[in-house]
Amino acid sequence: EVQLVESGGGLVQPGGSLRLSCAASGLTVSSNYMSWVRQAPGKGLEWVSVIYSGGTIYYADSVKGRFTISRDNSKNTLYLQMNSLRPEDTAVYYCARSPFDQYFDYWGQGTLVSVSS
């Protein structure tokens, strides 16, 4: 059974940083295309970033230059380093498997990031 468990969310001031983690079981992070998708409170879904099994990385324009996706193969864990956070980054952040960077078939339960002074 595939399980994705996010952690690392919390309250941070504008301009601050946070690192989210997504621990995987039942799948190998390094062998899959893995994404982060976020959802602002009461709003819809927004794709944030993807890392391919081969290491290619893409970002949404809204986070490019501020967020960094990475993985630790030894820990089977996906990360999202978020810097220069803005109030509009407030959202639940989900990690998800995205086969060949297409749809999202396995999702974690999400972790809430709140950016506020």
Place this chain on the structure above:
Amino acid sequence: ETVLTQSPGTLSLSPGERATLSCRASQSVAINYLAWYQQKPGQAPRLLIYGASSRATGIPDRFSGSGSGTDFTLTISRLEPEDFAVYYCQQYGNSHTFGQGTKLEIK
């Protein structure tokens, strides 16, 4: 960017009825790269349909997807109580974008 517009915003129906949800794209979606998700309060989205019409693993056959180009439809043939939720479409032919969602509520 491909903008997806879902309609209606809210759909009020009774269990046993048929639900038809629409997703219209601002430009043609390449190779029918369109997916549908169901989301219940406090839960992560759940993949229902990919490739416009292929059901994901474990999805009941009362859920079906159709369409091509710019117009896509999710149909739930006979609503069960657990089907009342928010539904999102997503295109993955040109980066990734989601529709704003359709809330399916009990009438």
